[in-house]
Amino acid sequence: MSIFALATAPGTSGLAVIRVSGKEAFKAAKTLTKFKKIKPRVANFSSFYDHKNQIIDKGIFIFFPKPNSYTGDDVVEFHIHGSNAVIKYFLKTLSSFKNCRLAKPGEFTKIALLNKKINLLQAESLIDLINSETELQRTHALKVMNEDTTKFYNSLRDEMIKILSDYEAVIDFSDDEVGDNVFLNNRDKLLKINNKIKDIILKGENSEKIREGFKVSIVGPTNSGKSSLINCLANRQVSIVSNIPGTTRDLIETSILLNGKLVRFFDTAGFRNSKNIIEKEGISLTNKNLKDSDLKLIIFDHTKKIDKKILKFYDQKSILVLNKIDIKKSNKFLEDKIYKPIRISAKKNIGVANLVKTISKKIDDHFKVNEDNIISRQRHRKSLENTMFFIEKCLNKKTIDQIDLAAEDLRLAVRNLGEIVGYVNV
Known part of the structure; x- marks a missing residue:
């Protein structure tokens, strides 16, 4: 059975590439282009025709005979215009060929692996390269x-x-x-x-952290500004902000790039004694997330008394944050030399740049990445x-x-x- 699929990202674009692999690939190329002779590995300009002899589009096609192709089977790539209508009709035309079907996700690479064109390690790395963000x-x-x-x-x-x-x-x-x-x-x-x-x-x-991203949990009591902080870091509204305690009840995630590293921030449910079953479940998720996190941002409202139970979460992989410094009233934090708190206003975006710098340094200090990995x-x-x-x-x-x-x-x-x-x- 031959397979085909759109090899480029879906959506409107100037160019789209459709790949066909298998025994029917060469036949499909001759039928769609009406070329009697096709030279291997040569870019050929052609009109592409459907079974009713109507033009689908004009573009370029390249034939890669086996075994010198990505999959190890005969492969043809059609370079067409990236119109949704053109792509849809081209794929429909290909599906009308006998023994030719739409490929499953990753199937071209699977065939390349089975035909020993690549090994398992290279197949995994190819997926990582395609999905790379940093x-x-x-x-x-x-x-x-x-x-x-x-x-x-x-x-x-x-x-x-x-x-x-x-x-x-x-x-x-x-x-x-x-x-x-x-x-x-x-x-x-x-x-x-x-x-x-x-x-x-x-x-x-720390190799898995390169691929999956560094996990940073934002924890603290209710109404300390956790959701405001994650919105400020993401530069968009990720989490709902309100004055009602317990607004955030589930884990909310956003990712940003810091010095070439993918960092995943998690807004968590605020710690407090609650009788609400859903809020209790949210707090339970927070505790689990803390165990899996690489770094903790422990955030307090600087106008209120520090909760000592929450402060006990502080360790070497933590940063203490005192929020709402735009409000003048404050309780003096006596242990500055121990905790070295970062003072910010998430609402007014004051001190957040310094916090980001501290987060980046903390990640670099605790999670060394070896170039020979x-x-x-x-x-x-x-x-x-x-x-x-x-x-x-x-x-x-x-x-x-x-x-x-x-x-x-x-x-x-x-x-x-x-x-x-x-x-x-x-």
Whole structure:
């Protein structure tokens, strides 16, 4: 079955690209263009015709014969005008071809993966690149997608397979003296591989935060100005603001870019004793969000007494904010040297720039990002940790009579490492 889809973003534009992949791609190109001969990898200007011989549009098409295409199958790309009417009718015409259907989300990449044009690590990185919003996300996705990263993982795996083959040779052709030498010589190699994997994990600290964004929770008592602050940070109305305590009852999120990093701010339900079931649920969500957050903005109304119970949430990954400084009346905050509060007026946008600067510095101080990081997902980290676990189990087998058990541990280590790029067995 051949597949087709709009390859560019939907909506009105000067240009749209429709991609067709599969056995019917070449036939579709000849039928739609009426070209008798089509040169591969050449941009051809043509009119495009429907089955009634009516012109759909004029544009360019390029034919990529297999296996030298993105998917590894025959691929044709039609470059047409980005009119909604043109796109809709072009797709309708393609759907009338036998054995030709609309592609599912990500199906072109799935076929490329199955045809071994890319590996699993590169497929994931491609998705990250397409979804990247910051320069940091873009460069990180490209680094992980780079062929050198795949080669690095594969070289570690190949080294381990070589050691495994040595172990299995000793098991099959037993010789105590040779076996002892193989066992001892390969221990040093395994230790070096284990150290390399440990280094990858250390360099990959905070890698998921690059992709998902840094989570910042705005917490405090009711009517302290949390919703006003998130609206001010987003430069638009994200959250409803009122003088009624308990207005915010659910988590409200907005994202902004700070020094090339994606930062996700969460407006939370204000802490107070409430009998309202919905508000209680909101406060419960706030507590859960606090556990998952990377940074807390603990905000108080500077005209009111500080709630000591809420102040207990303060730690190294917190910033204390005193809001409503545009109102003259205030309670003196005695612990300035300990908490170093940032004084703002979210309503009047006073001191907010200083707060943003402090947030950015706090993120940089606590969440270092290594340029040599080649981890982008939790599954990569887990696979590496499992690989280390089984290598260390293998290294704990210190005598030749345990070599069969050591070989099994090493086989499991190889399998876990291979999962990163998509190998399923040894």
